[in-house]
Amino acid sequence: MGAPIRTTCAYCGVGCGVLAQVTGPRSVTIRGDAAHPANHGRLCSKGTHLGETVGLEGRLLTPMIGDGEANWDEALDLVAARMRECIAEHGPDSVAFYVSGQLLTEDYYAANKLMKGFIGSGNIDTNSRLCMASAVAAHNRAFGEDLVPCSYSDLDEADLVLLVGSNTAWCHPVVWQRLEKARATRGTKLVVIDPRRTETAEQADLHVAVAPDGDIALFNALLAEMRRRGLVDDASLAARVETDAGFWTQLDAQPGVPAETFAALCDLVAAHPRMVTLFSQGANQSVCGTDKGNAIINLHLATGRISTPGTGPFSITGQPNAMGGREVGGLANMLACHLSFGADERADVAAFWDAPNLCAGPGLKAVEMFRAIHEGRIRFLWVIATNPAVSMPDSAFVREALARCPTVIVSDILAETDTARFAHVRLPALGWGEKDGTVTNSERQVSRQRALFPPPGEARADWRVISAVAARLGWGEAFAWSGPAAIFREFAAMTKLATRRGRALDLAAYAGLSDAEYDVMEPFQWGGRHPLALGCPTPSGKARLVRVAAPAPRADAQFPLRLNTARYRDQWHTMTRTGLSPTLSQHRREPLLEVHPQDAAALGLEDTGLARVETRQGAAIYRVALSPGQRRGELCVPMHWTDQMAGEGRTNRLASPATDPVSGQPGFKDAAARVQAITPDWRGFLVRRDGPVLDGPMLDEPVLDEPGLEGLLYWTRSRVKAGWLYELAGEGAIAIDTLLPAGDRIEVADEVRGMRRIAVRGAGGMLEAAVYLTRSGLLPAREWVASQLGSGEAATAELLAARPSEPLPDRGAMVCVCHGVGEKDIAAAVLGGACTVEDVGACTRAGTNCGSCRPAIARLVAAMPPVPSIPLVEAAE
Numbered sequence: 057m058g059a060p061i062r063t064t065c066a067y068c069g070v071g072c073g074v075l076a077q078v079t080g081p082r083s084v085t086i087r088g089d090a091a092h093p094a095n096h097g098r099l100c101s102k103g104t105h106l107g108e109t110v111g112l113e114g115r116l117l118t119p120m121i122g123d124g125e126a127n128w129d130e131a132l133d134l135v136a137a138r139m140r141e142c143i144a145e146h147g148p149d150s151v152a153f154y155v156s157g158q159l160l161t162e163d164y165y166a167a168n169k170l171m172k173g174f175i176g177s178g179n180i181d182t183n184s185r186l187c188m189a190s191a192v193a194a195h196n197r198a199f200g201e202d203l204v205p206c207s208y209s210d211l212d213e214a215d216l217v218l219l220v221g222s223n224t225a226w227c228h229p230v231v232w233q234r235l236e237k238a239r240a241t242r243g244t245k246l247v248v249i250d251p252r253r254t255e256t257a258e259q260a261d262l263h264v265a266v267a268p269d270g271d272i273a274l275f276n277a278l279l280a281e282m283r284r285r286g287l288v289d290d291a292s293l294a295a296r297v298e299t300d301a302g303f304w305t306q307l308d309a310q311p312g313v314p315a316e317t318f319a320a321l322c323d324l325v326a327a328h329p330r331m332v333t334l335f336s337q338g339a340n341q342s343v344c345g346t347d348k349g350n351a352i353i354n355l356h357l358a359t360g361r362i363s364t365p366g367t368g369p370f371s372i373t374g375q376p377n378a379m380g381g382r383e384v385g386g387l388a389n390m391l392a393c394h395l396s397f398g399a400d401e402r403a404d405v406a407a408f409w410d411a412p413n414l415c416a417g418p419g420l421k422a423v424e425m426f427r428a429i430h431e432g433r434i435r436f437l438w439v440i441a442t443n444p445a446v447s448m449p450d451s452a453f454v455r456e457a458l459a460r461c462p463t464v465i466v467s468d469i470l471a472e473t474d475t476a477r478f479a480h481v482r483l484p485a486l487g488w489g490e491k492d493g494t495v496t497n498s499e500r501q502v503s504r505q506r507a508l509f510p511p512p513g514e515a516r517a518d519w520r521v522i523s524a525v526a527a528r529l530g531w532g533e534a535f536a537w538s539g540p541a542a543i544f545r546e547f548a549a550m551t552k553l554a555t556r557r558g559r560a561l562d563l564a565a566y567a568g569l570s571d572a573e574y575d576v577m578e579p580f581q582w583g584g585r586h587p588l589a590l591g592c593p594t595p596s597g598k599a600r601l602v603r604v605a606a607p608a609p610r611a612d613a614q615f616p617l618r619l620n621t622a623r624y625r626d627q628w629h630t631m632t633r634t635g636l637s638p639t640l641s642q643h644r645r646e647p648l649l650e651v652h653p654q655d656a657a658a659l660g661l662e663d664t665g666l667a668r669v670e671t672r673q674g675a676a677i678y679r680v681a682l683s684p685g686q687r688r689g690e691l692c693v694p695m696h697w698t699d700q701m702a703g704e705g706r707t708n709r710l711a712s713p714a715t716d717p718v719s720g721q722p723g724f725k726d727a728a729a730r731v732q733a734i735t736p737d738w739r740g741f742l743v744r745r746d747g748p749v750l751d752g753p754m755l756d757e758p759v760l761d762e763p764g765l766e767g768l769l770y771w772t773r774s775r776v777k778a779g780w781l782y783e784l785a786g787e788g789a790i791a792i793d794t795l796l797p798a799g800d801r802i803e804v805a806d807e808v809r810g811m812r813r814i815a816v817r818g819a820g821g822m823l824e825a826a827v828y829l830t831r832s833g834l835l836p837a838r839e840w841v842a843s844q845l846g847s848g849e850a851a852t853a854e855l856l857a858a859r860p861s862e863p864l865p866d867r868g869a870m871v872c873v874c875h876g877v878g879e880k881d882i883a884a885a886v887l888g889g890a891c892t893v894e895d896v897g898a899c900t901r902a903g904t905n906c907g908s909c910r911p912a913i914a915r916l917v918a919a920m921p922p923v924p925s926i927p928l929v930e931a932a933e
């Protein structure tokens with residue numbers, strides 16, 4: 057075994073350093089890298105369990121043309137020929153790339169260069185449009201450049217942190233752990249502004265449960281109040297910031313939250329000048345997301361809380377390389393290196409690349425791009441490292457567009473994704489642990505992602521595939537890089553075009569790096585800790601206060617509820633990797649519809665029952681979960697489930713395609729909805745060694761070819777150690793035979809109660825599958841039978857009962873996936889006297905590894921009735 061390889065986590069924009077110890081051809085153990093500035097050795101549950109996702113299950117290992125395997129030359133020739141024909145017949149704007157913040161900077165740079173410089177269209181956009189575009193637009197309006205003006209160390213040194221629309225404890229857990237430390241060591245106060253009472257909000261000193269899109273009113277009122285309290289110093293403001301004449305008079309003082317909550321917020325803000333406001337999707341994913349970003353930035357600019365230690369408006373990025381994509385021009389409305397489409401800047405770029413066809417102006421943003429595909433204006437689409445059939449809003453429309461598009465190329469690591477089903481050509485890419493290059497995290501820290509394994513099968517790095525296509529189109533010389541180091545050098549040299557115009561993006565010092573130096577490159581931060589400390593790259597050198605007004609209230613009598621969408625702690629996006637991890641799959645096995653208990657009662661919804669949510673875009677079905685943390689009249693569902701993982705649980709059937717007028721980012725967090733309970737004839741669950749994709753009645757496209765159940769009302773599947781666990785519900789007859797594999801069947805049935813249980817054993821008595829169905833009764837617990845898959849040990853009676861004859865403790869819902877500790881274990885620890893998260897950790901080990909479940913433990917501890925203390929006898933006088 058060699059030394060561990062230093063690399064960066066595959067998931068979120070925190071960008072944690074990882075020490076990867078390769079232990080076999082496709083196995084690796086993972087630790088946090090204590091020397092990495094983003095995490096100092098910490099990792100969350102997703103990073104900790106990266107090792108479970110590096111197997112080759114489901115991988116695309118050869119190029120595919122239609123359903124046939126092809127060699128690379130055939131596939132690349134076809135891609136280039138189709139692209140050439142399309143450009144010749146319909147012009148460069150008939151071609152588009154839709155790429156991703158999960159590409160490395162080098163891949164991203166190559167794709168952008170090919171589209172904007174050589175094909176000659178601006179039509180390259182990225183899933184960052186769904187993610188960061190509003191923050192980018194807000195930065196550009198306020199600072200004149202897309203700059204995050206602060207760093208993680210400001211979180212360590214702040215006295216007050218506001219989290220706006222960020223479930224940090226789940227989505228940026230290592231940043232959350234830094235906040236926990238700051239709170240423990242310097243008493244940092246925490247405010248969470250989120251309509252839902254998330255696990256993050258549970259831990260806050262103050263939770264402001266704003267109405268959806270109530271943030272602008274709140275921040276405007278907060279700014280007005282801070283000025284009234286004398287916290288805006290007009291003289292220093294005039295020296296640093298451009299403020300147009302009517303700015304202060306137009307500020308509305310109505311916060312839109314209860315007066316006492318607002319007063320508490322104002323007191324905290326007034327008392328703590330060292331303040332960071334961290335914001336993410338609750339701010340960005342809105343039809344007024346850019347204005348929200350500027351409302352937040354306005355408060356920081358006006359009170360001077362920016363560019364000093366412990367201060368700043370901090371837009372945190374979602375994907376591992378969302379920031380890198382922004383640097384190299386991945387968004388349709390920017391050129392590489394933060395350059396705009398002004399004539400001079402275009403000329404600079406054309407000269408630097410020696411580009412024959414530099415595009416004339418911006419291309420289409422994601423939602424517009426899919427509209428253009430639907431209308432036949434775009435006729436060639438190349439999707440790289442993203443799954444738009446799931447993650448774009450109004451996915452029925454997006455799928456129609458994909459189905460109509462004459463050429464769809466998909467570069468992915470997996471053979472079957474919802475998007476890959478529309479591909480004419482599928483190209484196998486290198487995934488995390490195979491690819492090699494750089495990523496930039498939320499605080500502008502550039503780190504190496506390094507290969508741990510050789511490329512599997514025929515898979516190739518995305519940049520290589522892009523350059524091979526460019527070469528076939530006659531532009532080989534401009535794409536003749538020897539490796540990622542050469543691309544990085546070119547990008548670093550190109551940033552001189554930006555610095556020459558006063559921009560902060562400066563990597564020029566790395567332009568002369570040798571391949572060997574690139575290999576051992578340490579993480580570095582461009583722009584320094586506070587890149588705006590010396591002024592802004594605006595003509596006046598000053599930042600700008602931007603007028604923003606609260607949106608008009610919306611009401612929809614037919615769809616009276618408001619639907620929010622969010623993320624789960626242990627799943628990543630469309631589940632293509634985390635969905636394969638048995639450990640991570642335990643936290644939430646199904647997509648839940650969170651609804652306030654009183655709304656549920658009024659709507660006739662039952663906890664753990666099923667419900668259909670409908671919007672003007674479509675319908676989807678979820679498992680109901682009563683949650684007092686929801687505001688009345690609002691629902692919340694997860695974004696993650698796909699057609700590969702569920703029959704009806706795909707959330708973007710529901711999301712509206714309405715976008716922010718400035719940034720083009722969709723408003724994923726607020727759709728008008730209605731809901732209805734569903735009562736199936738029967739319910740059940742199935743465990744199976746292999747995991748076919750089932751069929752449901754409402755699928756909007758042809759079904760997948762694997763065997764399934766006709767007419768299932770509901771199904772979801774999730775990974776268990778040796779197979780899959782399916783939840784099922786249906787109407788009418790049950791076609792059990794299509795559900796079970798061949799083998800020896802043992803069966804019990806109880807006609808009166810409508811119960812049926814079947815176990816199937818294969819060679820050596822090994823459990824291949826088992827199904828448990830009922831019309832009206834209760835179903836047994838799942839985890840034990842699931843753990844018997846692939847083993848021949850359990851007795852038949854045990855299998856049919858779904859429990860061992862020596863009963864195992866019931867752990868309740870899984871909280872700590874690292875140590876397998878459930879809610880009931882924690883409750884027992886609290887009854888035994890544990891009063892804090894630390895006590896629970898000492899008794900059960902829960903929360904002592906990655907720490908992602910610490911907020912959940914804290915909530916459970918707080919919710920348990922206090923253990924009565926031993927009464928003290930008053931001492932006699």
Ligand SMILES: Nc1nc2c(c(=O)[nH]1)N[C@H]1C(S)=C(S)[C@@H](COP(=O)(O)OP(=O)(O)OC[C@H]3O[C@@H](n4cnc5c(=O)[nH]c(N)nc54)[C@H](O)[C@@H]3O)O[C@H]1N2
Pocket residue numbers: 068069187220221222223224226227228249250251252254266267268269270271336337338339342373374375620621622623624625626627628629725
């Ligand atoms: N576990 C996990 N972590 C992830 C990811 C993942 O898929 N799974 N994805 C990564 C990516 S790409 C991203 S972009 C980030 C996203 O990270 P977050 O932004 O933290 O994630 P979300 O859960 O999408 O949304 C955050 C919160 O916004 C709230 N919200 C909704 N509407 C409003 C509103 O009008 N105002 C306010 N103030 N809040 C509102 C929601 O209730 C939700 O709790 O996470 C990254 N990290």
Ligand SMILES: Nc1nc2c(c(=O)[nH]1)N[C@H]1C(S)=C(S)[C@@H](COP(=O)(O)OP(=O)(O)OC[C@H]3O[C@@H](n4cnc5c(=O)[nH]c(N)nc54)[C@H](O)[C@@H]3O)O[C@H]1N2
Pocket residue numbers: 156158159183184186187188337341374375440441442443444446447448467468469470473485486487488491518621622623628629630631632633695707708711724
């Ligand atoms: N309703 C709702 N929808 C949302 C959101 C929301 O909050 N609510 N959030 C939005 C946000 S912020 C985001 S970022 C998007 C994310 O949405 P997507 O980008 O669609 O989600 P992923 O599952 O990350 O898709 C990545 C794809 O790339 C593949 N892949 C992984 N690594 C590589 C690689 O190195 N090369 C190649 N070629 N392929 C690779 C994976 O197998 C997978 O198919 O979803 C957006 N959609």
Ligand code: SF4
Pocket residue numbers: 065066067068069070071072095098099100101102103104227228229230231
């Ligand atoms: S916080 Fe978790 S998911 Fe994000 S980079 Fe760090 S280990 Fe990876």
Ligand SMILES: [Mo]
Pocket residue numbers: 186187188374375
């Ligand atoms: Mo994102």
